[in-house]
Amino acid sequence: MIKNVTVIGAGLMGAGIAAHLTNAGTHVTLLDIPDNSSHNRNNLADQAVSKLMKLKPAAFTLPKNANLIKTGNIDDDLHLINSSDWVIEVIIEDLKLKKNLYEKIEKIMKDNLIISSNTSTIPLGKLTEGRDKKFKSNFFITHFFNPPRYLRLLEIVGSNNSDSKFKKDLIEFCDNKLGKSVIDCKDTPGFIGNRIGVFWMIVAAEKAIKMGLNVEEADTVISSVFGAPKTGIFGLLDLVGLDLMPHVMSSMTEHLDKNDEYNLYSKPPDIFDYMLENKLIGRKGIGGFYKLENVNGKKVKTSINLITKEFSESKKPSIQSTKLAKKNLNKFLEIKDKYSEYALSVVLEFISYTLNHAEQIANDLLSIDNAMKNGFGLASGPFELMDKLGKTWIKEKFLETNIKIPKILNNLPEEKFYKVEDQKLKYFDFISNKFVNLNRPNGIILLSDIKKIREPIQKISTASLWDLGDGVTVFEIHSRGNSIDMSTMQFLDKSIDTVSNSYKAMVIYNEGPMFSAGANVGEALFLGNIGLETELVDKIVEYGQKVYQKLKYSNFPVISAPSGMALGGGCELLLHSNFVQAHVESYIGLTEAALGICPAWGGCKELLSRFENNKNIPNGPMPAIMKAFQTIGLAKTSTSAPEAREIGFLRSEDGITMNKDRLLHDAKLVAINLIETYVKPEKLTYRLPGRTAFAALELGLKGMFDNGQISEHDKLIGHQIANILSGGETDMLNEVDEDHILKLESNSIQTLFKQPKSQERIEKLLETGKIIRN
Amino acid sequence: MQSYSAPLNDMKFIIEDFLNSGAADTLFKQNDIEIEDFNFILDESSKFCEEILLPLNQSGDKEGCTYENGKVKTPKGFKDAYKQFVESGWQGAALDQKYGGQGLPYIFNVFFDEMITSSNMGFGNYPGLTGNAFEAIKKSASDDLKDLYLPKLATGEWSGTMNLTEPQCGTDLGLSKAMANPQEDGSYKLTGTKIFITGGEQDLSENIIHLVLARTPNAPKGIKGISLFLVPKIIPNKDGSLGEENSLSCGSIEDKMGIKSSSTCVMHYNDAKAWLVGDLNKGMKAMFIMMNGARLMVGVQGLGMSEVSYQSALYYAKERLQGRSLKGAKKPEMSADPIIVHPDVRKTLLKMKSLNEGIRGLIAFTALQVDVAKYEKDKFKKQRADDWVALMTPIIKAYATDIGSESANLAVQMYGGHGFIKDHGVEQFVRDARIAQLYEGTNGIQALDLVGRKLPMHNGRLLRSFFHEVKEYIEENTFNYNLKEVIPHLMKSFGRLQQATAFIASKGLSDPEEGAGPATDYLRMFALTSLAYVWVKYIDISNRKMNDDPKGFYKAKIATGTFFLNKVLPETGALMSSIMSGASSYTKYEDDFFESSFS
């Protein structure tokens, strides 16, 4: 078991890895070279930690994790490695320096210390040259991607000398504790991710320049054809940092075979040199292909003209055919306009490269697809991309463009690399040239796998109910933003009946980019706009309350398993679940106030009750009310699951899963454990101060308004939330039930929904994705 | 007989009673004009229509425009009429004072255009397009262009046209091929052929300013690569005097079904000197400013045609003696009773009358919103006015022109076989009114604009301007004793409209054909419900004016409104059934089936 880790090298990457280790609860020793210019010899490592605290997106899931890092320097503190179970070297990519360090480590290391390097390009064989047998057996490459907390790919490389138990321990730790998608790689330059991924980037960039696309056009095309993030290609280069490219490229060409296609791109495009000379290295510098400029006090996004090298305002290109790319890729690649021709040439070169080197770099095609998805954010890996296009089509295109047909393609007996047979997922094993079963490791269940082999129990266009076996079902929302509209709510209602009658538990889960953005406010706004407020109340607000109550008090356990955003009505779904198993990257909040409305599917009543029962909050009614008021009024949103627990959206007993792929399995285990002994929760009751509490909250609001902290409209929203949380017309002698507060929620949201400024907020959010303050 | 007296009573009722809320008041103040003056100008303009234009209507239709050697001759009398029109300053009545207009409220324009259309629709197109061109240039062009062109357009010395259509490019403007090449001096040289250009060439104004849609080299494909250009027939000098002729020509004119006195030209541009209006590739945006105004004005043409059809039918219904009243002879001294005694005839007349008065109110209210959007300072009120106009434009364009055509046909029906004979002049109405359903975007396209663009825009925010207005009115008046007979009609059709809207919005989301399919039915339902709202308000106002009603105007209003709510509005029920049964019965109809009866 790995419990303590030493990280050597406190640069951006080393510090990031250290931070993420603490997110897993690990104690970390962070060492760098001593800073002789400072009286503090640990200055470099200390500086790194304080930089970490300010990083955006945050490196720590909780700021206090920083306390788990102990800093030091390699001259004075190298011996500390022996109180660790694993030491990771993350110093600069210089073979000599690394070897020096290893030599020192070798001299003092204990027998069972695992050692790894985070090198991205230097082969393992070179690193361990001259080391003894013990060192070699304990040594691996563990290649993280930046930023280490967020990018899920981790490449591990061992050698013939590697100790298999150490390797197993390491993989298990990185997978379970760090939440990484770990790929066992061969010892080849750039491993899988960089080998294929950097090639993809350089091809996409060069061809865009050659074929006369501008940066926005190239980014749009790449993003839609490869399902890559919006950054596309040039945006991605900005993110990665253009300054890294020459190093990576030269190290690749240095270590790779002379015939490798990388050599075709060894001379970078002129504009790269120009940009490097002018420090246009990307987001970490003054900007890169895109740059923010100040125009009349406003920040304006500009982009570089790839030919004239001048910057001008960045304009979203209007390429209509990219819609086609998403619908029918083959067709798009055949329309032969400049976008499609560009895309086709990148696609062909990319897949040809992948196919030609697959065997050399990977054990199976799964690793390659995984690497590109988890390391570069592509929606589908190269083999999945090829399955979209079909073997015959690809071969035709290769013939047309005089690209030699790669061997693997000739060996593939069918149209696609993946298939379903006898209710089993299979993939083409390019070593045996046979289809083999795709078996997920223990502890991983993917809904996307289940979807390929099974029909849902029931489904509508925005949601489905799946049978997970053992009496456990999955309620999956798959609408846009996974928002919850009227028909989804009806479907949930119906699904509760189905589970109640024929199954034993419900897990609410999906594999989309977010758990749920909340209620479909667009639908509500539309109904409001056409004056159907009664329907809005009956079919959305009060019906939603009823269904969430029904969910909470059903005769089976409900386990929500969120990952990504769970906002507004999505958060309320969690609050009404009997148990939550959250992915560490869960961003949870009751964000209604930002939209000019208030939680009205029971969010107020649930949060209030949680705070009343929270031992960390002082007794008496006011502290709990105040805390709920702040949380809801300021629309607090957690930046991680641990923080959600601190805020109070998760209970102490709710679970956290580090690896997204393991989330469904973990939730299922919880469900199975709960089924036997499940009793539905007691109904909540409250004693609330009513008017006196309301007056106190109002006073606070007035103060904030007078200080200019909140707008007139914020005050109005606060006023409504204050009324709900103080209990309306009641007093401490009176016991009120959940329905009482639900009614208050409903009244308040009706009032707020009618406000033009609330409507304006919702409208702007829907149209621009931005929250406005008015 | 073509019989027409301008409906001034009704117009004044609209101004003084119907719109006499705060908004109309401030508007008149804004424009620095008293209601009395406004009424006076209205009287004067009506005289121009009745005395000068109406007499030229039938003769103009008979003679039509003629073409010879690139020149177009308008029918006899048109030149003089246009001269008078210009000299009396009518062209600039509602245009911006900054450029020589008189700055009357926009509402004047809609009333005046209605009267012009009723009197002589063919003539009306010439000045009508000038007004639209003025607005488009004012909104989008550079100051230099504005200073040079607007004053002359405001007087009517120069006229304007809009050039969108090409042989291969009608509804789908993205197909345009006309090409403008940039020149060193910042101008362009434009080449291409445009067809169906109203007023493309004529002998009325000394210069013609063409606004032309064209693409530039390397512009994006389709609608996003279209720009708008100003192309004068004669290139003016800097001081506004006329310079050399531009290289453009009229190749021929069309031989048409109706509006024969309005020239419809094929225009050839051959490296014609042109200037960009608005931003490059944003031609549609600039053109839409013009088209929205133009669409409203085409709706007004529909009303104008419906009004003159009604009046001509009424004239005949009182004159023509056939049969006897079922209740016993009304005019025993005559050989027979006038046909107006027959229930069906009365019903036909009332249908036309009640629709005309309702539509006039709806158009006037919308015209008021155009000005409110211009002058209002409060953000939300301004937005609401803008939203109302955007929402109502396709409804008014399509529904009012449908009614124009329908009324023209009813007028022919009223005349029996005589209606079919040219001398009576009513068959001309059928021919003239028909075009309004086609140009400025066919009525089918208007319905799609309503359902596909206006409905979903800002999650239904445009709808709010109408639905909340009506809902609040209903809520305020649920217990209004005076309205106890009429409010339920409005409530019923309003409820249907809400349901249909929610239905189409949710269906259309998952299947666009389900949204587009019922678009025309939906637009009609929307229009009828809007008219119901106008009528209920009319009745409400009239009820309160009954004590001071020497001419029985208000009594008549209530009676007309009662007819509308009971006899015309129920069509919404049928439309509702059709909408709610979905579109599959025709979208899923197999293509071959269309030929099953004859092949």
Ligand SMILES: Cc1cc2nc3c(=O)[nH]c(=O)nc-3n(C[C@H](O)[C@H](O)[C@H](O)COP(=O)(O)OP(=O)(O)OC[C@H]3O[C@@H](n4cnc5c(N)ncnc54)[C@H](O)[C@@H]3O)c2cc1C
């Ligand atoms: C007398 C006259 C004067 C005119 N004046 C001018 C002028 O001054 N300037 C100018 O630019 N143009 C002018 N026009 C042209 C006029 O605006 C066009 O004729 C009109 O826009 C329709 O185009 P189209 O005739 O090509 O019909 P098409 O676009 O070919 O349409 C044919 C039919 O198909 C329907 N249709 C087309 N697309 C769709 C769709 N997507 N969904 C559903 N239905 C569809 C239409 O509603 C119509 O019923 C004039 C035309 C006439 C006859």
